Amino acid sequence: MQIALAPMEGLVDEILRDVLTRVGGVDWCVTEFIRVSDRLLPPSSFRKLAPELDGGAVTRAGTPLRVQLLGSDPLCLADNAAFACSLGAPAIDLNFGCPAKTVNKSRGGAVLLKEPELLHSILYQVRKAVPAHIPVTAKMRLGFDSPDGALDCASALVDGGAEQLVVHARTKLDGYKPPAHWEWVAKVQDVVAVPVFANGDIWSLEDWRRCREISGVDDIMLGRGLVCRPDLARQINAAKKGATVEPMGWEDLQPLLADFWLQARRKISPRYAPGRLKQWISMLTRSYPEAVALFAQLRRENDCERLDTLLGIDSNVSGFEAAV
Structure with a gap:
């Protein structure tokens, strides 16, 4: 089982990443998205959101950091991904889950789930540009306004080269409205041959147990649940091992x-x-x-x-x- 700390724009910056990963239980974390449009970004754009690049691309606790990019131009994303790797990024993550209207209007985030062919092209070009030893991963929602295309999108991402998928179990239209539809994570895992991480509405040990039962996957990404309960990852790790769980007071x-x-x-x-x-x-x-x-x-x-x-x-x- 791996537990990841989610990338949340305007919330989980390097300060909160540092504090939360030192509590324990987090295997890796992700930057807030770095927006890529039509040019190669300067080093400052990467270091602004990923200052850990200057310290081995790990948090103070030694937790590895993935650099997340957001955009819709396959070649431009590929160039920026390769450059991020030259700055020290140990993994590249691609954002197809952001539900923000301003992001979607500029063809970024969840709106791209309407175009599986473009998803494939983006992953293919980024995978081709990034050194072979550096993983390329992706985060997606179930769709823009319906989960009907979720399996096609997941397959397009993996066929293009994604080595892991994080599935936020809601559509863009759902936003963060409960419930998360964990049963769709199981459906995604059935059609792809890479690890799938369940994400969404895991606030407690009981939520984790239900998510695991419904989704059928071990790997999870925690977002707001970990921010609200900083020892949640540590609790889950202890419970998985059958150890006594001592909540942080x-x-x-x-x-x-x-x-x-x-x-x-x-x-x-x-x-x-x-x-x-x-x-x-x-x-x-x-x-x-x-x-x-x-x-x-x-x-x-x-x-x-x-x-x-x-x-x-x-x-x-x-x-x-x-x-x-």
Whole structure:
């Protein structure tokens, strides 16, 4: 079984990747998508969203990072994929799942699921351009407005050269509305000869067990579920091994919050850093009653030093170990 951390634009940046992968249980993670249109991007475009490239393309915990590209031009994507590999990317992932309207309008993400032939062409050209030892993978939804073409799309991606598929078990039209249709993951796995990862609506151990039973696959990708419950991957790994599952309590989570905030203070403008903190704490309210109280305290606060006080940390202290 492998557990991957999902690429979520505007949420899972290098800071949250670092914090979540140090909790444990994650086998690999993916960058936010790098948009490719009609030119070869400069190194700065890759390093902006994948600063880990300058450190062996792994997080501080040693978790490998895949570079995700989004676009519709097969040759341009191929050129950029090859360039990303020259910068140190150990794997290339291609995005055919983003449901955002602005992305779809510019022929990116889930809208391409209407064109299986184009999916095949993109995978074929990227696979041909990328060194043979570097994996090329893809993430897809079940379709744009219907899952009727899901099996054709999956086959097109694998026939083109995808070595793994992550299937978000909803269509673009579904968005993130429950439920995730895990039975379609089973159907996809039946028609392709590569590992298929189930993605969507895995919030708990019980969800994982049901997903595994319905989808028939062992491999999963966790997104919002891991952001809201940072030890979910660790819990699932323990349960898979038959070990005792010890959920992370609020007191264990507080050092992670402190570290996240200290990194945000260093890397993000004071104008935007508070928003990133509130975004994560807001999502933690799903799993922790204490996060509800904390969010109520800081939701209208935008002064970084006052946020330091509310979090009970010294802004002059840096690093996770010091925060502990």
